[in-house]
Amino acid sequence: MALVGMLLLQLLLWWPPTTAISISSSSSVAMVKPHCKGKCWNVTVPYPFGLDDDPISCYREGFKLNCSTTLDPPQLYIGNTEVLEMSLLPAQLRVLNYIGYDCYNSTDNDYDFPSFNVSARPFTFSDTGNRFTVIGCDNYARITGLNGRNFTSGCSMICNDQQSGFINGSCSGIGCCQTSIPKGLKSFKLYIDSYNNHTDVSDFNPCAYAFLVDSEWYNFSVSDLRGYKDFYNRNRQNVPMVLDWAIENYPCENVSRSDPSYACRNNSECFNSPNGRGYLCNCSLGYQGNPYLDDGCQDVDECADPATNECKAPLAICTNMPGGYNCSCPDGMDGDGRKSGSGCTAHPKKQSAVMEEVALGVGLGIVMLLAIYWLYGVLKKRHLRRRKEIFFERNGGLLLQEKILSNETSFEKLKVFTAKELENATDYYNEDRILGRGGQGTVYKGMLADGRIVAVKKVKIVDENRLKQFINEIVILSQINHRNVVKLFGCCLDAEFPLLIYEFISGGNLAERIHEKNKDLLFSWNIRLKIATEIASAVAYLHSAASIPIYYRDIKSSSILLDEKYTAKVSDFGISRLVENDKTHLTTSVQGTFGYFDPEYFQSYQFTEKSDVFSFGVVLLELLTVEKTISSSRSSEDRCLVTYFASSVREDHFFKILDPQIKQEGKTEELQAVANLAMRCLNTSGRERPTMMEVASELERLRRSDEPSVVPDNGQEVEIFINETLSL
Numbered sequence: 114m115a116l117v118g119m120l121l122l123q124l125l126l127w128w129p130p131t132t133a134i135s136i137s138s139s140s141s142v143a144m145v146k147p148h149c150k151g152k153c154w155n156v157t158v159p160y161p162f163g164l165d166d167d168p169i170s171c172y173r174e175g176f177k178l179n180c181s182t183t184l185d186p187p188q189l190y191i192g193n194t195e196v197l198e199m200s201l202l203p204a205q206l207r208v209l210n211y212i213g214y215d216c217y218n219s220t221d222n223d224y225d226f227p228s229f230n231v232s233a234r235p236f237t238f239s240d241t242g243n244r245f246t247v248i249g250c251d252n253y254a255r256i257t258g259l260n261g262r263n264f265t266s267g268c269s270m271i272c273n274d275q276q277s278g279f280i281n282g283s284c285s286g287i288g289c290c291q292t293s294i295p296k297g298l299k300s301f302k303l304y305i306d307s308y309n310n311h312t313d314v315s316d317f318n319p320c321a322y323a324f325l326v327d328s329e330w331y332n333f334s335v336s337d338l339r340g341y342k343d344f345y346n347r348n349r350q351n352v353p354m355v356l357d358w359a360i361e362n363y364p365c366e367n368v369s370r371s372d373p374s375y376a377c378r379n380n381s382e383c384f385n386s387p388n389g390r391g392y393l394c395n396c397s398l399g400y401q402g403n404p405y406l407d408d409g410c411q412d413v414d415e416c417a418d419p420a421t422n423e424c425k426a427p428l429a430i431c432t433n434m435p436g437g438y439n440c441s442c443p444d445g446m447d448g449d450g451r452k453s454g455s456g457c458t459a460h461p462k463k464q465s466a467v468m469e470e471v472a473l474g475v476g477l478g479i480v481m482l483l484a485i486y487w488l489y490g491v492l493k494k495r496h497l498r499r500r501k502e503i504f505f506e507r508n509g510g511l512l513l514q515e516k517i518l519s520n521e522t523s524f525e526k527l528k529v530f531t532a533k534e535l536e537n538a539t540d541y542y543n544e545d546r547i548l549g550r551g552g553q554g555t556v557y558k559g560m561l562a563d564g565r566i567v568a569v570k571k572v573k574i575v576d577e578n579r580l581k582q583f584i585n586e587i588v589i590l591s592q593i594n595h596r597n598v599v600k601l602f603g604c605c606l607d608a609e610f611p612l613l614i615y616e617f618i619s620g621g622n623l624a625e626r627i628h629e630k631n632k633d634l635l636f637s638w639n640i641r642l643k644i645a646t647e648i649a650s651a652v653a654y655l656h657s658a659a660s661i662p663i664y665y666r667d668i669k670s671s672s673i674l675l676d677e678k679y680t681a682k683v684s685d686f687g688i689s690r691l692v693e694n695d696k697t698h699l700t701t702s703v704q705g706t707f708g709y710f711d712p713e714y715f716q717s718y719q720f721t722e723k724s725d726v727f728s729f730g731v732v733l734l735e736l737l738t739v740e741k742t743i744s745s746s747r748s749s750e751d752r753c754l755v756t757y758f759a760s761s762v763r764e765d766h767f768f769k770i771l772d773p774q775i776k777q778e779g780k781t782e783e784l785q786a787v788a789n790l791a792m793r794c795l796n797t798s799g800r801e802r803p804t805m806m807e808v809a810s811e812l813e814r815l816r817r818s819d820e821p822s823v824v825p826d827n828g829q830e831v832e833i834f835i836n837e838t839l840s841l
């Protein structure tokens with residue numbers, strides 16, 4: 114008994130590791146005050162920065178930028194310094210800075226020693242982000258500035274021999290030198306001097322350069338030493354430099370939080386600026402966004418991304434909360450949802466209690482309870498299995514098994530779906546998914562887990578006969594692989610009703626399309642000829658080419674499906690027959706659809722391949738006349754389309770009953786030929802009818818002759834087709 118309880122717990126512990134369930138929503142984070150544009154071209158300018166064409170409340174003092182739209186693309190400036198980028202954390206800007214140079218030629222000395230002053234702004238030159246860099250071989254250069262005290266730093270460089278060990282990528286004193294600058298520097302000026310006017314090195318180093326530069330950016334190359342102002346011109350006089358910014362003057366300890374100018378807003382914290390010049394803000398733990406804006410720091414939805422939460426236990430429920438999240442176990446379980454693997458367990462307290470009590474021989478009751486629960490589960494499962502078995506039998510599973518065992522059919526391509534898969538695919542047979550209802554059952558549109566769209570036919574089994582039809586259809590379709598025969602993907606027998614799963618054909622059936630009220634939607638003569646040819650070739654294939662001949666037995670326009678390219682797909686194989694299987698062809702009851710019947714079959718009860726030819730003839734008539742096979746709107750003797758057609762041919766006015774549209778489009782001799790073919794198919798004597806193969810090749814021939822080398826004709830066909838596609 115105890116073992117049983119353990120097993121149950123074990124099962125729960127070994128639940129497959131699905132991701133924890135999240136209850137959350139995500140939101141985008143604002144960087145700019147609500148009423149401000151804050152955008153220069155595609156660059157967002159985050160508050161406290163702002164643009165000078167926005168209201169003054171859109172930026173903090175000293176953080177005003179300027180978007181020069183005269184440039185293409187527009188460019189951000191601060192004063193007259195070009196801004197490359199800016200960030201809130203780290204609190205930095207990247208700007209362009211002039212290169213200082215000192216150049217010599219035989220007659221002249223050209224130089225520029227720029228200075229930079231950000232005293233008017235809450236910025237400093239970043240001591241961590243920049244290096245003072247000098248390139249040259251006969252120079253000393255310095256940088257002087259003010260950071261409360263006078264500051265000077267510099268490099269001295271002598272390298273007379275150009276073979277004296279320059280190393281690309283290494284700025285280590287030979288031809289290139291770097292030093293750091295102190296914290297808090299707000300202005301600087303550069304100086305470069307030459308020891309010997311570059312006279313000894315003029316052949317390879319006419320210029321020296323000095324600049325404060327983003328320490329990540331500059332990579333020394335020997336070629337930078339060469340050429341007169343080459344380096345300067347190549348970089349268009351500028352190099353990037355990093356500025357640190359801060360909310361200036363006071364450290365966090367000295368700012369009053371109630372001061373309206375206090376920069377850190379809701380859900381954020383103050384921290385002292387690394388440049389020693391004031392403070393900065395950071396969103397509190399569990400928040401992200403812009404801490405300088407009201408409601409700028411937004412709660413992080415830790416539950417949305419498994420990487421940002423520690424809710425790792427299978428089945429654990431992650432609930433996002435302001436500034437954090439809660440990871441709990443679902444009802445009926447407890448433990449620590451953060452522990453992966455064994456986090457949530459079924460009442461571990463009870464479990465340990467059970468263990469102790471079992472040891473003491475006291476907790477038997479609880480164990481019994483667990484056992485009963487377990488037993489209930491087993492019985493329920495057994496019941497379900499039995500139910501499935503019953504369904505399987507009832508749905509013809511045994512019959513199918515028989516067929517498989519008798520080696521009559523191969524089922525390699527067929528998949529057996531589970532009832533559950535199909536419930537999911539059809540959204541529990543949702544009414545909205547119904548594609549059609551017919552005598553055989555209801556067809557639903559569904560989507561399989563792999564994304565394939567399918568048609569699911571739920572077969573109404575009313576009697577043994579229907580069941581046979583159903584199994585029959587599986588057996589037949591599993592034999593066939595033809596582009597004009599609808600594909601069967603599989604079946605399902607363990608559901609309450611047997612189910613067939615087909616490829617989904619989007620265009621509806623031919624009957625709907627022919628007899629649609631809206632005649633504008635009707636297709637052209639060429640398309641009708643294509644459809645007729647495809648049906649004929651599919652049926653001819655069934656009759657001859659398939660490994661075992663198949664009589665279709667129920668050719669009618671409502672069994673012909675069309676896809677969006679008007680490709681015909683023959684479907685509904687419920688009463689079709691594998692001939693080998695049914696050698697006599699004698700049946701006790703006539704099956705088929707009224708209006709398409711072969712009269713000979715009706716009399717003799719003997720179905721032949723020519724019976725299919727007759728039914729096909731009726732479909733041809735439908736395509737030619739757009740008339741219903743049986744119509745009470747015609748006079749009583751013409752009620753049946755076959756007799757109506759026959760009488761009009763006899764009276765030599767069959768052209769009158771043709772669809773006016775095709776009379777315009779089709780060539781007379783072509784229409785005549787198809788009508789003749791229909792006549793031959795509908796011959797009362799089966800022997801006189803052509804075989805399906807003959808019909809197919811005749812239609813194919815007509816279609817070929819209809820695609821002549823004459824270009825205009827062809828163009829017209831394409832045009833008609835396109836027009837129709839558009840109107841659909």
Ligand SMILES: *[C@@H]1O[C@H](CO)[C@@H](O)[C@H](O)[C@H]1NC(C)=O
Pocket residue numbers: 155156186
């Ligand atoms: C902004 O636009 C420029 C060119 O117009 C492009 O090179 C750059 O990648 C864009 N930046 C962003 C963040 O989209």
Ligand SMILES: *[C@@H]1O[C@H](CO)[C@@H](O)[C@H](O)[C@H]1NC(C)=O
Pocket residue numbers: 165178179180181190191192193
């Ligand atoms: C705006 O940018 C231009 C560069 O295009 C610069 O010359 C000008 O001084 C800037 N204006 C202000 C007010 O910063």
Ligand SMILES: *[C@@H]1O[C@H](CO)[C@@H](O)[C@H](O)[C@H]1NC(C)=O
Pocket residue numbers: 218219220221223
């Ligand atoms: C030296 O440089 C100056 C200006 O940089 C220039 O005008 C002059 O032509 C140059 N002389 C020679 C010999 O290259």
Ligand SMILES: *[C@@H]1O[C@H](CO)[C@@H](O)[C@H](O)[C@H]1NC(C)=O
Pocket residue numbers: 230231232233300
């Ligand atoms: C820098 O600019 C400020 C005013 O913007 C000025 O008072 C100061 O003298 C300047 N410093 C240098 C070194 O030019």
Ligand SMILES: *[C@@H]1O[C@H](CO)[C@@H](O)[C@H](O)[C@H]1NC(C)=O
Pocket residue numbers: 261262263
């Ligand atoms: C910096 O040096 C200048 C002259 O070189 C001098 O006038 C000034 O007083 C010095 N400033 C400080 C803070 O030492």
Ligand SMILES: *[C@@H]1O[C@H](CO)[C@@H](O)[C@H](O)[C@H]1NC(C)=O
Pocket residue numbers: 279280281334335336
């Ligand atoms: C350094 O790189 C330049 C080009 O970037 C190349 O021409 C030169 O030969 C290289 N020198 C050494 C020593 O690698």
Ligand SMILES: *[C@@H]1O[C@H](CO)[C@@H](O)[C@H](O)[C@H]1NC(C)=O
Pocket residue numbers: 281282332333334
């Ligand atoms: C610097 O340049 C050298 C050679 O020119 C190259 O091997 C090295 O990867 C470069 N380093 C960086 C950080 O770009």
Ligand SMILES: *[C@@H]1O[C@H](CO)[C@@H](O)[C@H](O)[C@H]1NC(C)=O
Pocket residue numbers: 222308309310
């Ligand atoms: C360098 O050139 C300057 C004039 O351009 C001259 O006054 C000075 O004497 C020269 N120095 C040397 C060491 O040649």
Ligand SMILES: *[C@@H]1O[C@H](CO)[C@@H](O)[C@H](O)[C@H]1NC(C)=O
Pocket residue numbers: 362363364366367
């Ligand atoms: C900050 O306050 C402390 C004492 O409250 C004071 O000693 C210090 O000078 C103040 N610092 C500034 C920059 O005002």
Ligand SMILES: *[C@@H]1O[C@H](CO)[C@@H](O)[C@H](O)[C@H]1NC(C)=O
Pocket residue numbers: 378379380407408
């Ligand atoms: C923070 O948010 C709360 C409620 O959203 C509000 O009452 C409070 O005034 C806000 N505080 C600040 C500093 O914006």
Ligand SMILES: *[C@@H]1O[C@H](CO)[C@@H](O)[C@H](O)[C@H]1NC(C)=O
Pocket residue numbers: 384395396397398399400
């Ligand atoms: C800012 O806050 C985040 C988390 O809220 C933290 O990871 C980060 O280290 C903080 N940065 C600074 C500079 O304090």
Ligand SMILES: *[C@@H]1O[C@H](CO)[C@@H](O)[C@H](O)[C@H]1NC(C)=O
Pocket residue numbers: 439440441
């Ligand atoms: C987390 O959820 C559990 C169960 O729902 C609850 O008992 C606990 O108080 C919650 N923790 C917090 C911090 O809200």
